[in-house]
Amino acid sequence: xxxxxxxxxxxxxxxxxxxxxxxxxxxxxxxxxxxxxxxxxxxxxxxxxxxxxxxxxxxxxxxxxxxxxxxxxxxxxxxxxxxxxxxxxxxxxxxxxxxxxxxxxxxxxxxxxxxxxxxxxxxxxxxxxxxxxxxxxxxxxxxxxxxxxxxxxxxxxxxxxxxxxxxxxxxxxxxxxxxxxxxxxxxxxxxxxxxxxxxxxxx
Amino acid sequence: xxxxxxxxxxxxxxxxxxxxxxxxxxxxxxxxxxxxxxxxxxxxxxxxxxxxxxxxxxxxxxxxxxxxxxxxxxxxxxxxxxxxxxxxxxxxxxxxxxxxxxxxxxxxxxxxxxxxxxxxxxxxxxxxxxxxxxxxxxxxxxxxxxxxxxxxxxxxxxxxxxxxxxxxxxxxxxxxxxxxxxxxxxxxxxxxxxxxxxxxxxx
DNA sequence: AGAAAATTCGAGTAACCACTCGAATTTCAT
DNA sequence: ATGAAATTCGAGTGGTTACTCGAATTTTCT
Numbered sequence: 399x400x401x402x403x404x405x406x407x408x409x410x411x412x413x414x415x416x417x418x419x420x421x422x423x424x425x426x427x428x429x430x431x432x433x434x435x436x437x438x439x440x441x442x443x444x445x446x447x448x449x450x451x452x453x454x455x456x457x458x459x460x461x462x463x464x465x466x467x468x469x470x471x472x473x474x475x476x477x478x479x480x481x482x483x484x485x486x487x488x489x490x491x492x493x494x495x496x497x498x499x500x501x502x503x504x505x506x507x508x509x510x511x512x513x514x515x516x517x518x519x520x521x522x523x524x525x526x527x528x529x530x531x532x533x534x535x536x537x538x539x540x541x542x543x544x545x546x547x548x549x550x551x552x553x554x555x556x557x558x559x560x561x562x563x564x565x566x567x568x569x570x571x572x573x574x575x576x577x578x579x580x581x582x583x584x585x586x587x588x589x590x591x592x593x594x595x596x597x598x599x600x601x
Numbered sequence: 602x603x604x605x606x607x608x609x610x611x612x613x614x615x616x617x618x619x620x621x622x623x624x625x626x627x628x629x630x631x632x633x634x635x636x637x638x639x640x641x642x643x644x645x646x647x648x649x650x651x652x653x654x655x656x657x658x659x660x661x662x663x664x665x666x667x668x669x670x671x672x673x674x675x676x677x678x679x680x681x682x683x684x685x686x687x688x689x690x691x692x693x694x695x696x697x698x699x700x701x702x703x704x705x706x707x708x709x710x711x712x713x714x715x716x717x718x719x720x721x722x723x724x725x726x727x728x729x730x731x732x733x734x735x736x737x738x739x740x741x742x743x744x745x746x747x748x749x750x751x752x753x754x755x756x757x758x759x760x761x762x763x764x765x766x767x768x769x770x771x772x773x774x775x776x777x778x779x780x781x782x783x784x785x786x787x788x789x790x791x792x793x794x795x796x797x798x799x800x801x802x803x804x
Numbered sequence: 805a806g807a808a809a810a811t812t813c814g815a816g817t818a819a820c821c822a823c824t825c826g827a828a829t830t831t832c833a834t
Numbered sequence: 835a836t837g838a839a840a841t842t843c844g845a846g847t848g849g850t851t852a853c854t855c856g857a858a859t860t861t862t863c864t
Contacts, residue, residue, distance in 0.1 A: 410809050413861055419811095433723045437641040441852065451813050452852085458811095462852065508721060515718030518711060518780045520636045529781045536785075555797070564791045567774025568767060575770055577721045578732045582739075588767050594758070595798040613839050616831055622841095644822065654843050655822085661841095665822065 420458055423448050424472045427465050432509035435516050436466055436524065463523040466513075470527050473509065489542035490593050497569070497586045504580075507573050514570070536562045543596075551598045561596055568592055623661055626651050627675045630668050635712035638719050639669055639727065666726040669716075673730050676712065692745035693796050700772070700789045707783075710776050717773070739765045746799075754801045764799055771795055 426447035430439040459465040517524040539562035576583040629650035633642040662668040720727035742765035779786040
């Protein structure tokens with residue numbers, strides 16, 4: 399007996415392919431929620447894409463809400479959102495690089511934009527996630543802007559907290575417009591324009 | 602016979618209370634779509650709020666899609682969105698005034714933010730509305746920024762088109778964050794900050 | 805090999821969805 | 835007042851939803 403033998407319960411871990419299954423399910427759910435939103439997307443649709451019965455899907459994620467939360471967590475892993483504090487890179491370069499990268503993954507952007515706005519509706523399971531995410535982002539960016547200010551590289555009169563809030567807002571808003579009119583809206587251009595206004599060139 | 606008498610068809614207009622009914626239905630639908638989104642909101646919910654059967658509701662708006670379109674049209678009427686070109690007032694004052702007004706009507710803002718993002722999903726009936734709205738807004742603001750530029754009141758190096766795009770994006774993004782954290786986010790403050798960066802004070 | 809746990813699924817549930825149909829009731833111009 | 839149109843609704847229709855249950859199958863550990 400390798401496990402605690404209380405009674406006869408011999409707990410066994412998940413089987414070999416389990417983790418991979420979970421990942422393919424999450425990828426499918428990512429697509430579905432991006433294309434139809436949380437309320438508009440169905441478990442059946444997700445199951446079909448994986449080639450699994452809906453019942454089996456529910457074996458891995460016991461409810462639709464759980465599936466959504468797992469998708470959001472996975473999104474953080476993919477985009478490395480959990481570690482935005484790579485202090486090696488400057489704020490500006492970091493943001494622009496990410497924005498450039500996002501141009502190649504409209505699906506991820508779509509998921510984010512769609513679920514974010516949907517989460518402000520009544521009792522949406524993603525609400526806490528996005529509220530906390532925004533708080534975290536604002537704090538993180540405010541810190542970076544404050545550092546720039548300490549180096550005299552922030553335009554006088556600009557408040558780091560306000561700049562952080564505005565940067566997040568601008569970025570999201572640009573992405574929304576970009577999704578609706580990819581040929582007319584340039585996210586990176588908009589962000590560069592804002593940085594040019596707010597942060598001064600190195601001395 | 603006051604009408605064309607082809608055959609015996611005697612068309613009669615809607616009854617007296619019809620228009621008022623339509624308006625109360627639209628108000629209820631506005632609430633429902635704001636609270637649950639288009640896909641998440643149900644005709645039954647709307648009908649219940651009006652105190653009408655679902656069938657009667659469908660007499661006024663023959664489909665859910667029609668109801669949504671009517672709600673969006675009504676939104677334009679309420680906010681006077683159809684006439685953004687009140688040239689008497691400056692761009693800055695006009696935007697700030699509207700933003701201040703919006704603080705008192707979170708429901709209208711919520712409807713806008715929720716449906717806008719939802720409209721980027723597959724075959725959403727509101728997609729055309731929002732795409733065109735953004736185009737119109739960008740063009741209108743670009744014109745106003747260009748006017749400021751002609752007066753030497755636009756910061757050198759700022760492109761009017763880009764400023765218009767960014768203003769719309771910033772505004773929407775701020776509203777989203779405001780809905781999720783009303784006490785921490787100040788839409789007007791953010792907009793003022795942007796204007797301070799972009800437009801120069803009068804000579 | 806044997807047994808238990810993990811995985812799969814078919815069938816079903818109860819609720820809800822947008823929408824239709826046919827018929828009753830109310831309004832209103834004549 | 836009367837007849838036709840506008841309005842209302844009850845009762846369905848076919849479909850989908852998330853989710854449950856019980857049982858069969860597959861994997862893995864001993």
